[in-house]
Amino acid sequence: MILPNNYHKVLIFSLKLLVVVLALLSISLFSGRYWTIKQYDDFAKSSFPYKQLVEYTKNNPSSAQVEKRQIFLAQLQHHTSNVVENNKWQLYQNCQLFLSEGNRDIVLLDLYFPLLKDDVKHTDLYVGCSLKTSSWFLSVFIASLLIFLLWITAPRPLNQQNLMLFQLLTLDENCRLSQFEIKSVLLRFTTNVHINSQDLCYLHSRLDKQAITTPKALELLLQDVVSPLELKFSVKNDEIQVSLSNLNIEIASTPAIYWLWYANYRKLHKSEGWITNPPSNRPDTQLAQELISLMKQYGGHARALKELEQHGLRAKTLDKNRNRIKEALNNHLPPELAGLCGFETIKRPDSNQSAYRLRMEAKSLILL
Numbered sequence: 215m216i217l218p219n220n221y222h223k224v225l226i227f228s229l230k231l232l233v234v235v236l237a238l239l240s241i242s243l244f245s246g247r248y249w250t251i252k253q254y255d256d257f258a259k260s261s262f263p264y265k266q267l268v269e270y271t272k273n274n275p276s277s278a279q280v281e282k283r284q285i286f287l288a289q290l291q292h293h294t295s296n297v298v299e300n301n302k303w304q305l306y307q308n309c310q311l312f313l314s315e316g317n318r319d320i321v322l323l324d325l326y327f328p329l330l331k332d333d334v335k336h337t338d339l340y341v342g343c344s345l346k347t348s349s350w351f352l353s354v355f356i357a358s359l360l361i362f363l364l365w366i367t368a369p370r371p372l373n374q375q376n377l378m379l380f381q382l383l384t385l386d387e388n389c390r391l392s393q394f395e396i397k398s399v400l401l402r403f404t405t406n407v408h409i410n411s412q413d414l415c416y417l418h419s420r421l422d423k424q425a426i427t428t429p430k431a432l433e434l435l436l437q438d439v440v441s442p443l444e445l446k447f448s449v450k451n452d453e454i455q456v457s458l459s460n461l462n463i464e465i466a467s468t469p470a471i472y473w474l475w476y477a478n479y480r481k482l483h484k485s486e487g488w489i490t491n492p493p494s495n496r497p498d499t500q501l502a503q504e505l506i507s508l509m510k511q512y513g514g515h516a517r518a519l520k521e522l523e524q525h526g527l528r529a530k531t532l533d534k535n536r537n538r539i540k541e542a543l544n545n546h547l548p549p550e551l552a553g554l555c556g557f558e559t560i561k562r563p564d565s566n567q568s569a570y571r572l573r574m575e576a577k578s579l580i581l582l
Contacts, residue, residue: 234358246306250343254309306343375409376400379436382417389426399432413439415548419461445555445572446580447474454512454582456542458555463546468515469538471508474582476557480572481579487571490562491533497526529567536570 383389383396391399417439426432438460446457447470454470456463465473480487492498502522509519521531536557543552557570572579 231358234361235355238358238361250306250309307346309343376403379409379417382414383426383432386418386421388421388424389432391426391429391432395429396432399429399436403433403436409440412443412550412554415550416443416459416461419548419551423461442578443551443554443574444578444580445477445574447477447582449512449582452513458547458551461547461551463542463555465539465542466515467513468509468518469535469542471505471512471514472532472535473539474512475505475508476570476572477579477581480574481576481581483576487576488560488569489532489571490565490567490569491529492527493565493567494529497528499526502527532570 380393380396380400383391384393389396417435420435420438424431424435426435441459443459446459448455448457453467454474456465456470456473476487476489479485479489489501492501505514505527506519506522508514509522518531540552540556543555547555554574556573558573559568559570561567562569
């Protein structure tokens with residue numbers, strides 16, 4: 215039973231096979247017509263009794279036109295029975311020559327036969343052939359099926375995107391597959407996603423940290439590369455772990471908590487993700503309480519926790535932890551990816567204070 219989600223594939227396969235059958239039918243029609251006429255033409259010029267007809271016409275000029283046709287009919291029956299051999303790959307069969315086109319049960323092919331150069335320019339002859347039906351169609355269908363199977367199983371050239379990936383992977387020493395294995399994986403790897411410069415940076419970074427030793431590992435890597443980049447926060451051994459998709463970013467617990475705090479604002483659309491630095495002379499106690507809760511929940515550094523409890527959240531504390539986040543990004547990611555996971559800033563017109571939020575969109579943030 216064909217499953218519904220396979221209908222499209224079956225339809226495409228059938229249409230392609232039909233194209234091959236029609237192509238062979240066209241080739242058989244046109245090539246058969248050409249070779250049939252050519253064989254009759256060659257036969258007429260080389261084997262047909264020219265001399266006898268010419269001599270008879272000269273000796274009997276008054277009756278030449280009538281008797282010429284009678285002689286033709288007799289000679290045609292004798293000489294044209296086996297001019298064209300029946301070929302199972304050709305659509306025409308049982309071909310004969312005719313002086314008129316009165317027989318409508320056959321396919322007629324025009325043939326001009328120069329009989330007498332002096333007084334008659336040409337006489338129209340018709341090659342009449344019957345057409346094969348079931349036997350020819352069966353032969354062509356089998357041939358079409360074989361050709362189509364060879365077509366779909368033959369190695370296909372890599373498209374421009376996969377060719378770029380092929381060159382990159384073959385040059386990377388951590389990809390320990392043969393060129394044949396790499397190409398085989400890329401031919402199976404079909405996606406409508408365009409690989410951009412960020413994806414290539416991510417691929418380089420993954421290869422720097424992981425050796426590819428099996429085709430399956432390469433397939434998983436490529437699938438990861440074309441998937442949307444995500445900034446993930448998780449807990450491991452009671453500590454916050456941060457990663458860009460499957461690239462781990464090592465960072466101390468306190469800046470990781472601040473990072474998670476910014477991500478919460480971005481994800482939950484609080485103030486559109488913006489957090490404004492408090493004035494240098496007036497720490498923010500409300501924001502400090504949010505961070506204190508996260509510190510206690512995820513094991514923040516005791517000194518950082520004590521500072522928040524005693525002094526509130528100060529601008530220099532936020533600046534210091536954003537810088538530590540930036541350092542961690544630069545240590546573990548190429549600049550293009552580090553910038554993607556970093557911060558963007560604006561100036562608040564009402565207070566002239568700087569506000570910061572994560573540059574990555576909310577849908578790309580995976581929180582605890």
